[in-house]
Amino acid sequence: MTRRTYPGRLASGGIALGFLHRTDRPHTRTTLPHRTSGDAIHQITDAFDAVAARLLELSTSLREQGKDEQADIMEVNSYIAQDHDLRGKAIERAHHGQPAAIAIRQAVDTYARAIAALDDPTLAERAADVRQVGRRALNWLHGEVGPAPDQPLVLVAHEIGAADLLEPGQTVTAAISVTGGPNSHAAIVARSLGIPLLLAVDPQLLDLPDGQEILLDADRAAAVTHPDDDERTRALHAMETARTRRLALAEERHLPAETLDEHRIVLRANVATPAEARAALTTGAEGVGLLRTELPFLNHPAWPTRNQHAATLVPVLRTLTGQVVTARTLDFADDKLPPFLSQGRKGARLGRGLPLMLAQPEAFADQFRSLLSAGADTDLRIMIPMVASIDELRACRRLLQTVAAEAGVPTPPLGIMVELPEAVAAADHLAREASFLSIGSNDLTCQLLGLDRRDPTATPAMAAHPAVLDAIARVVTAAHRHNRQVSVCGDAAAHPLVTPLLIGIGCDSLSVAPAALDEVRARIRRLRHDTCASLAAVALSRETPEEVWRLVEQCCQPSLP
Ligand SMILES: C=C(OP(=O)(O)O)C(=O)O
Numbered sequence: 001m002t003r004r005t006y007p008g009r010l011a012s013g014g015i016a017l018g019f020l021h022r023t024d025r026p027h028t029r030t031t032l033p034h035r036t037s038g039d040a041i042h043q044i045t046d047a048f049d050a051v052a053a054r055l056l057e058l059s060t061s062l063r064e065q066g067k068d069e070q071a072d073i074m075e076v077n078s079y080i081a082q083d084h085d086l087r088g089k090a091i092e093r094a095h096h097g098q099p100a101a102i103a104i105r106q107a108v109d110t111y112a113r114a115i116a117a118l119d120d121p122t123l124a125e126r127a128a129d130v131r132q133v134g135r136r137a138l139n140w141l142h143g144e145v146g147p148a149p150d151q152p153l154v155l156v157a158h159e160i161g162a163a164d165l166l167e168p169g170q171t172v173t174a175a176i177s178v179t180g181g182p183n184s185h186a187a188i189v190a191r192s193l194g195i196p197l198l199l200a201v202d203p204q205l206l207d208l209p210d211g212q213e214i215l216l217d218a219d220r221a222a223a224v225t226h227p228d229d230d231e232r233t234r235a236l237h238a239m240e241t242a243r244t245r246r247l248a249l250a251e252e253r254h255l256p257a258e259t260l261d262e263h264r265i266v267l268r269a270n271v272a273t274p275a276e277a278r279a280a281l282t283t284g285a286e287g288v289g290l291l292r293t294e295l296p297f298l299n300h301p302a303w304p305t306r307n308q309h310a311a312t313l314v315p316v317l318r319t320l321t322g323q324v325v326t327a328r329t330l331d332f333a334d335d336k337l338p339p340f341l342s343q344g345r346k347g348a349r350l351g352r353g354l355p356l357m358l359a360q361p362e363a364f365a366d367q368f369r370s371l372l373s374a375g376a377d378t379d380l381r382i383m384i385p386m387v388a389s390i391d392e393l394r395a396c397r398r399l400l401q402t403v404a405a406e407a408g409v410p411t412p413p414l415g416i417m418v419e420l421p422e423a424v425a426a427a428d429h430l431a432r433e434a435s436f437l438s439i440g441s442n443d444l445t446c447q448l449l450g451l452d453r454r455d456p457t458a459t460p461a462m463a464a465h466p467a468v469l470d471a472i473a474r475v476v477t478a479a480h481r482h483n484r485q486v487s488v489c490g491d492a493a494a495h496p497l498v499t500p501l502l503i504g505i506g507c508d509s510l511s512v513a514p515a516a517l518d519e520v521r522a523r524i525r526r527l528r529h530d531t532c533a534s535l536a537a538v539a540l541s542r543e544t545p546e547e548v549w550r551l552v553e554q555c556c557q558p559s560l561p
Pocket residue numbers: 290292331419439440441442443444489490491
């Protein structure tokens with residue numbers, strides 16, 4: 001028994017112990033058991049039908065348990081298994097004489113590769129879903145959908161899928177994957193279930209036999225085979241502590257996000273789907289601080305029409321009836337350009353969302369029309385991304401006023417995202433005319449520090465860089481001079497080393513992922529606003545983010561449950 005450590009990249013933290021179970025062992029048999037009596041074409045159809053039905057069953061059972069976000073993911077996977085294009089590609093190969101398993105494998109590869117080639121990180125993750133569906137179809141053909149062992153499992157795969165983590169009748173304590181990204185569905189599900197997930201491990205791990213004990217240790221971002229007794233005890237203890245902590249944080253949901261010296265912070269959620277909107281309300285969000293509207297259109301062939309906007313907006317806004325909803329207009333930026341904008345634009349400054357939208361006033365007006373109508377039962381606010389100048393804000397307002405007048409409804413509050421250095425420089429003018437300001441710390445940090453958003457060093461903690469803090473402080477001062485509220489809706493709002501600084505600088509509101517709401521609320525409730533203000537003042541005089549992180553660690557680390 002050799003002990004070995006496999007380092008990786010953490011996509012979901014925690015410590016867990018369990019027995020290795022590989023979910024995607026290669027099929028070695030050349031002949032298939034007779035799952036179906038028909039030819040290859042029938043086998044393909046039956047395999048995809050069986051997978052679609054299984055995933056739908058899984059989705060229904062998750063929905064019955066109130067796990068809507070996970071249910072939605074399974075439902076989407078089931079639609080992939082029903083996709084005519086995908087099946088068609090496999091059937092075409094079968095027509096040319098290929099056996100069902102090979103036809104499915106090749107069709108799935110081609111389909112997934114075509115999606116991944118769009119060079120968009122979000123779609124690359126959808127390609128992973130297609131491969132998972134393909135793997136399930138192949139498993140079905142090989143008769144390998146039996147129940148998993150009744151033990152605490154550490155799932156291991158070349159590429160873990162969300163459905164692997166959700167399969168009922170098994171206890172998954174952790175998962176390890178050779179490939180996959182931190183934004184994959186598997187990573188989202190792992191984080192929402194509190195299952196530690198390690199990515200980018202050495203593929204040699206795949207050669208280990210099922211059933212051997214394996215430890216996933218977030219502190220070391222590593223998996224360890226044959227852990228010793230001390231490691232085992234520590235892991236079991238950490239697992240129990242994490243479970244108790246999640247329950248304790250949830251106990252505070254009904255309490256306001258207020259510091260010990262009674263400074264109130266408005267705590268909202270960032271959402272894009274109805275499932276996230278439901279999760280936000282369940283976890284006590286005071287409405288939505290950022291509704292991302294562009295995500296459904298990243299693979300869209302043309303500017304979305306009014307009806308296409310409505311199809312995506314109505315379900316999520318219906319969930320949010322009566323709530324504050326800060327809806328951001330389409331934000332097609334360099335790192336998320338749909339095909340109809342990407343040609344020849346890579347890296348070009350024009351790739352930023354707002355100039356593109358203003359160059360298409362009819363497309364822009366269509367989104368306003370849909371928002372006004374779909375959001376009629378919400379407390380709707382509209383937010384413009386990537387604003388660089390007062391002229392841009394005025395152009396947006398004129399268009400919104402025209403659309404609202406046509407519809408015979410009042411013009412909703414119109415605010416801006418501050419995520420460009422130009423907006424920081426023009427903060428005073430912008431604050432005078434915008435109804436509210438929201439700091440997009442993800443982009444602003446990268447813009448100010450010259451980082452690419454896909455750069456692994458572009459972490460939310462980098463918002464503690466004194467240059468970024470200084471920019472945020474300027475925006476807050478300008479906004480408060482004009483009685484405008486400032487929110488932060490980038491990921492830094494939820495980072496333990498940045499939240500106290502944002503509160504200390506004077507941000508009025510934080511908007512975070514629904515999964516982070518309990519933790520951020522509990523953190524706010526254990527901070528003092530006056531301490532945060534002194535801390536922020538000192539941080540602004542420091543030179544590096546490392547110095548600021550140390551400062552926060554020393555004076556402002558509340559002990560959460
Ligand atoms: C919230 C932000 O926008 P995005 O949706 O691009 O992350 C941001 O940049 O901080």
